[in-house]
Amino acid sequence: MTAGSSPMWAARSEFCMKSLDIEGCVRLGVSAPPGRRAPSRLPSRVSLKFLPKAAVERRMRRVTMVLAALVATLVGAAGGQAATTGTVAPRIVGGTTASPTDAPWQALVLPGQFLCGGSILDATHVVTAAHCVYDTTDNDAVSSPDEIRVYGGVSDRRQLTGGSVQRVTVISVAIKPDFDPVAFSNDAAVLTLQAPGFSFNGDSVKPIALDDVGHDPSFSDNLQISGWGSTAAQAAGGTNPPTLSNTLQVISDLHKASCAPYGGIDTTIQICAGTLGKDACQGDSGGPLAQSISGTWRLVGIISWGVGCATAQYPGVYTRVAGPDVHAFLVNPTARAETVPVNTSAPVVTGTPAVGGVLSCAAGAWSSGHATEMSFVAADGTVLSTSGSLTVPASVAGSTVTCTVTYANFSGTTTARSAPVAIPAPVPVPVATPPAVITPPPTSTAPQGLPVIPADTRAPxxxxxxxxxxxxxxxxxxxxxxxxxxxxxxxxxxxxxxxxxxxxxxxxxxxxxxxxxxxxxxxxxxxxxxxxxxxxxxxxxxxxxxxxxxxxxxxxxxxxxxxxxxxxx
CATH class of the missing domain: 2.60.40.10 (Immunoglobulins)
Structure with missing residues (x-):
């Protein structure tokens, strides 16, 4: 696809998924740093997710529909493309306009004000991305079923009645229990529909089979993606606003790609695909990565996240359906009750264990979940710091400090402690026999041989x-x-x-x-x-x-x- 940038938009992209949740994903702002935000009022639901500074920027591929209208208005006001639905570019990044029969398993998933895709598994189940139905504004809760609208047989997302369109009712939402909303791994969810659900009498609504466990497409195999996401190619760290497609778009010649540019990708649960000029983008989250195998279409991946869209350096990242753990969840999403996080390797304190020294806390290893709290505690229970670092105060000299870390998942929280770290007391200065001759007083009030510790006089x-x-x-x-x-x-x-x-x-x-x-x-x-x-x-x-x-x-x-x-x- 092609797209121009507007001077009305400036951005510093942070950690985001392949949806466009604008304040969290590409933080909106006409002029105000550190990101970009709408000139007046944003849509109600946003999601901020960050990695450590050394981590690669990621972009969600979910989009706020109210925001899409706002973007069109802003671009029109800037003298660019007219702010009307009829002027949206006619394809996703590198795709072509399609009818529902080209991807009859494609579902339109609308969680609140977001735009996502999904894949129809059978009459009463639709697969989508976990981040599409994960509500960070409500204590990291799963979205309520009555907030989610699901349609099949949709060609033009503005026309949601008549023709081949079918609307179904969501009665339950299951997120893969070990979905990590910080690292965005295990990004899968299953929506259960009220019976009878979808009708498969015509050619516009059909189910898709799951990929076989362990299957891995070759780099030359043709893969297909579909959706209504942004039609604008986006470079890593790019600032272009989203340009959504009103009509269903399909790319039928996408190829598997190496995940090496990202580093740390777990290829047992994730797969990468995309080429220069062809990719899923914001608004396509949760949609299908499909492959025709021996004449049968199979769901190979779930659109998840990526750096930019359709760049040569960074392919799209998809949840891998052939991963045994992912596949088991999709087959039976209600059979996997998760326990609270288990600490498998205790937190560790590093740094200089002395008054004035700086200590840091590493979270250790956990079975699942993500860190919600981290603090340093004195031996008497006094909380010294509510972050992962501590400048050792004089009050703990001759005692110990401990780091505590709390991890959470959908089942609850667990707190683990590091081993106590001893903070040595100051070495006493020996008392010498006064000399017979009276000498001038020392020029420094500090005991000889000990450093003068500067006083803390500046406020945080x-x-x-x-x-x-x-x-x-x-x-x-x-x-x-x-x-x-x-x-x-x-x-x-x-x-x-x-x-x-x-x-x-x-x-x-x-x-x-x-x-x-x-x-x-x-x-x-x-x-x-x-x-x-x-x-x-x-x-x-x-x-x-x-x-x-x-x-x-x-x-x-x-x-x-x-x-x-x-x-x-």
Whole structure:
């Protein structure tokens, strides 16, 4: 496909999947760093996922449909392509316009305001990507079935009635239990439909068979993808807005590719495919990677994520259906009850175990899940730091510190501790016999031979990297930095003041008035210097969030950071 960039869009891409959840995936913004956001109000559901700085940028391939309309409006306002549905480019990246009979197993999956694809396995089951139905704004919960609309036999996604179109009702959602929303591995989900589900009487709606366990396409085999995703090729770190296709698009000559450019890909559960100019893109998440084998079409992969779209360097990444564990889940998604995360290798503390030294905590090895909390604790139970690093305070000299790590998955949480690390006490200075001759006092007040430890006099700084509201709740992402020398972070204080309209009785008459309430919120550590704040249910109105940090030495951020958001219900 071809696409131009608009000066109205600037972006720094972060860790994203092959959907377009714009604030989380390609963080929106007309002018404001560090990413891009819509000029006024974003769609309600967003998802922020980050890897360590050394990790490769990833882009989700799910798209917010309200955002797609916003993009069209912005591009039209900038003097580019007209902001009408009729001017969308007529194919996905390198694809061609198709009818439902070209990919009759293709389902249109609409979780809330997102656009995703899916594959029809049988009359009452549809396969899609886990990240399409994983709601990070609701305590990492699975999306409710009544939020998800599923259609089959769709050609034009604007025409969802009549003709060959069938709408079915979702009654349950099963996400692969070991789906990792941080690394985006095991990205698979099964939607169970209310019987009778899909009808297979015509040629526009048909099921697709699962690939055989262990099958691996050759690099010369033709593979097929389909969907309604972005038609604009996107370079790694690119800034182009999404250009969605209204009509179903198909690429029938895609080829398997090496996953080597990404590094660390587990090819037992993931497969890579794509060539320059041909790829799935934002809005295609959850759709099929199919192959015709001996005359039978089989589902080889589930569209998941990638760096850019249709670039020579980075192919698309798909969940591999032939992986034994993935295949078993798709065949029987209700038979795999997961246990809470199990710590198989304890957390480890590294660094300099001395007053003023810096310690770091490695999470260790876990059976499943992802880290939600990490902290350093003194021997008496005092929390010294709520991040993965600690500048050792003088208060623990002669004692020990321990790192605790909490992992979570859909079944619950588990906390593990490192072995205690001893912090040596200062070496006492021997008392010498005073000389007969009185000597001048020393020029330094520090004991001879010991270093002078600089005092911690500078306050930490908390910043709001993201603030998103959906319905009656909001989620804030924070970053906190503490300049050296540091005694360690003590706390991150967050509050919200809500102004809302109500009725009051004044001078015997009921009138409209504005009232305010204030609520203290809890900041949950998600990594070194990063925190998440979930508000729970808020009143409809305007909310001013105030964030400030303080360290162990008593230094407090002089001016709290404030951001304002509104909730509509």
């Amino acid at each position: 700084t908390a910043k709001v990297t993201s603030a998103r509201c959906r319905g009656a709740s909001c989620v804030l992402k924070l970053s906190v930095s503490d300049p050296q020398p540091s005694s360690g972070l003590a706390r991150v204080s967050v509050s919200v003041t809500t102004s809302y309209r109500t009725s009051c009785v004044r001078k015997g008459k009921r009138r409209s008035c504005t009232k305010t309430t204030r609520k203290t919120l809890k900041a949950r550590a998600t990594g070194t210097g990063t925190y998440t704040v979930s508000t729970g249910r808020l009143r409809k109105g305007t909310h001013v969030f105030s964030v400030a940090a303080a360290d162990q030495a008593g230094n407090r951020q002089s001016r709290a950071v404030k951001v304002t958001r509104r909730t509509s219900r």
